[in-house]
Amino acid sequence: MDVQTLLKEVEELYPKMVEIRRYLHQNPELSFKEERTAKFIADYLTDLDIEVQTKVGENGVVGLLRGKKEGKTIAIRADFDALPIQDEKDVPYKSTVKDVMHACGHDGHTATLLAAATVLAKHRDELAGNVVFLHQHAEEQFPGGAKSMIEAGCLDGVDIVIGSHLQSTLPAGVVYYREGYTMASADMFNITISGKGGHGASPHETVDPLVIGSQLVTNLQQIVSRNVDPIQSAVITVGSFHSGEAPNVIPDTAVITGSVRSYDPEIRDLLENRIKQLTESTCAANGATCEIKYDRGYASVYNHPTETKYIKDIATEVLGEENVKEIEPKMGSEDFGYFIQEKPGTFFFTGARLSDSERVYPHHHPRFDFDEEAMISTAKVFVAAVAKLND
Structure with a gap:
């Protein structure tokens, strides 16, 4: 031709x-x-x-x-x-x-x-x-x-x-x-933290999912910096955090969603496992339970x-x-x-x-x-x- x-x-x-x-x-x-x-x-x-x-x-x-x-x-x-x-x-x-x-x-x-x-x-x-x-x-x-x-x-x-x-x-x-x-590959997660709500004047009678969620957001940011080889590339982004409606009421639940991006399949597995481990341990340490929905997107x-x-x-x-x-x-x-x-x-x-x-x-x-x-x-x-x- x-x-x-x-x-x-x-x-x-x-x-x-x-x-x-x-x-x-x-x-x-x-x-x-x-x-x-x-x-x-x-x-x-x-x-x-x-x-x-x-x-x-x-x-x-x-x-x-x-x-x-x-x-x-x-x-x-x-x-x-x-x-x-x-x-x-x-x-x-x-x-x-x-x-x-x-x-x-x-x-x-x-x-x-x-x-x-x-x-x-x-x-x-x-x-x-x-x-x-x-x-x-x-x-x-x-x-x-x-x-x-x-x-x-x-x-x-x-x-x-x-x-x-x-x-x-x-x-x-x-x-x-x-x-x-x-x-990069693109995965999504949805985390629901279940605590025990109550009056803002009596926080000791509650298990505050909003505070636990705030800790979790910070903890998730440490995965890339402390678990991933600096030569590799990865991103964990928390895109939404919803909890409560009133200023004087501690809510029952908090919902956190985010995305996870990486190149190497082994790093991808690591990120998923660490997100699940950190979520479960953070919630357990504070007396809450959690439900984690993790969806793998494109390769x-x-x-x-x-x-x-x-x-x-x-x-x-x-x-x-x-x-x-x-x-x-x-x-x-x-x-x-x-x-x-x-x-x-x-x-x-x-x-x-x-x-x-x-x-x-x-x-x-x-x-x-x-x-x-x-x-x-x-x-x-x-x-x-x-x-x-x-x-």
Whole structure:
């Protein structure tokens, strides 16, 4: 396959990418409710004469493009769910759905992968190996769509899996890579402390869950500083603490919720165990009981060395060395991590910051938007990665 021809065709498809992205932006659907979006994707792939599976793991769509020659199979993933946020942008393609918008770039991810599929389908007779187009539902809402799609067999026969995420705060068109842990696992806890309420004038007759909870919040902060190797990374955040309603009444219960983030699976286990131990011991020492609900969220994203170098080299070749940079690891989470637990692969970022600084907002913001030309960079890396995989 002639890579330069593919890259030129990607550039020519830019108006189509914008059209698709803006259609999806105007018609967003929440996680696990993406029926119209899934149909749009399936119909588009079918029109390209690509084999299509729908309702994969619920609302996922998987396209299979078979090459005429033998070779490895590469899977490329894009997510397509939106968020429960009211779109506050003043643009022609503003969301038409109340309190729902694409505030994380998933509309752009979908448009990019469909454009890559368009170019590659046109050259199927020259293609060695196969391409699996993973259009994933429900990235934004736990338990996510990746795990159920994998359980449904979307990675069967796949040799390598790649994906990318647009970043609205990084320079447009620049590809960012990282080998090893790149994004964190994300877990949640909910702790209910049960004491004995009473009058504020008689604290000795009570078991005060508010005071016990306050001790616990402080104790939890010592886990990372005193139990985790300083070379490792971990975060425990207490996000809410609710107890009592009146100034002169000691309540019966206190509820504490928070999040836990880490990279290494052993550190993840350590954090969960220490949170449970500290909670139980702190409550027991003060005469209270507790109920702990601990939910494991998405796995960390670990980029495999060989595949990461491959994408780095591809991006350097098609975009230029000045447009490829290494990125620091992030404590945010992504369920793409499940895909590369199963198959070797890598997840890279594409900068998409708007030139007008007044319009630059972070992900999940009501005025989120991105430079649509960044989709060209991602699509070029995708098609070149496919073209060169079996050289």
